[in-house]
Amino acid sequence: MTDAALRRAADAEHGVFLAESTPVVRRALDAGCRPVSFLLPQRYLETAAEQLADAFETFPEAPVFTGDDELLSQLTGFHLHRGALAAMERPAPRPVDDVLAGARRVLVAEDLTDPTNLGAIVRSAVALDWDGLLLSPRAADPLYRRAIRVSMGTVFRLPWARALAWPGAGHHGMPAGQVGKPHRAPATDGLEALRRAGFVVVALEVTDQAVALEDPVLEPLRYAERLALVVGAEGPGVRAETLALCDVHVKIPMPAGVDSLNVGAAAAVALWELRCRPV
Ligand SMILES: C[S@@+](CC[C@H](N)C(=O)[O-])C[C@H]1O[C@@H](n2cnc3c(N)ncnc32)[C@H](O)[C@@H]1O
Incomplete structure (x- = not known):
């Protein structure tokens, strides 16, 4: 995830985009986008369970991954300070x-x-x-x-x-x-x-x-x-x-x-x- 070029290729191949921060994830969900998976800082699990409870319930097939801040920063290349990160299905391109x-x-x-x-x-x-x-x-x-x-x-x-x-x-x-x-x-x-x-x-x-x-x-x-x-x-x-x-x-x-x-x-x-x- 830390290599922009590889990420773009992976996004295209797997048809995903990344929504970062809980308000953005919420707006994507409200717009009808389907989550593929969630990545949450451990310290944030409880809050997320409340704020995204409906999403976890509607999409039980989407796994919730978690880890401490250091592990998550290593994985993503940035500090996840605004709550959730979600991989979501990319809507089909419009003509x-x-x-x-x-x-x-x-x-x-x-x-x-x-x-x-x-x-x-x-x-x-x-x-x-x-x-x-x-x-x-x-x-x-x-x-x-x-x-x-x-x-x-x-x-x-x-x-x-x-x-x-x-x-x-x-x-x-x-x-x-x-x-x-x-x-x-x-x-x-x-x-x-x-x-x-x-x-x-x-x-x-x-x-x-x-x-x-x-x-x-x-x-x-x-x-x-x-x-x-x-x-x-x-x-x-x-x-x-x-x-x-x-x-x-x-x-x-x-x-x-x-x-x-x-x-x-x-x-x-x-x-x-x-x-x-x-x-
Ligand atoms: C930074 S400008 C492009 C550089 C510009 N052609 C130059 O020679 O400095 C990027 C875009 O911003 C818009 N833009 C910036 N300043 C503008 C101005 N004063 N009037 C109209 N458009 C402007 C235009 O759409 C332009 O294509």
């Missing part, structure tokens, strides 16, 4: 069109490889009432332990899908960390699906033609029936090929000499500004 159906606000995470940023963005998206998340093929796994924890388990409330192809990136197939047979998807299943579904596609990026988020010309965008917001990776930002496909670029103005905000912070501002409003 992009499923996530878009009925959604009015969709966040698009392009190549966000950092699970901490992804988790923070998921938390903001859920808190600001966005309906779905679309990931480019290279983006991190939202069910990676750290992404789940940073999202505070809100990831279980946000429908998400991974596109199999991306502008300028070709067809990547199913990345590690996501199980199931890749469903056949056209080479343009990501952004094209948004267009087909009638979404206005907005890039959050500092470009020459980007309009400042507070500019009154953007007023109609706030009331757009369906809107997708694309955020880019730390470093490269939104890909040029993607920018060319977006309907509008928007930016958060910054003082001279400042290059950018962290993507999680920038996303939170834009998620609020472009949230769904009553018409």
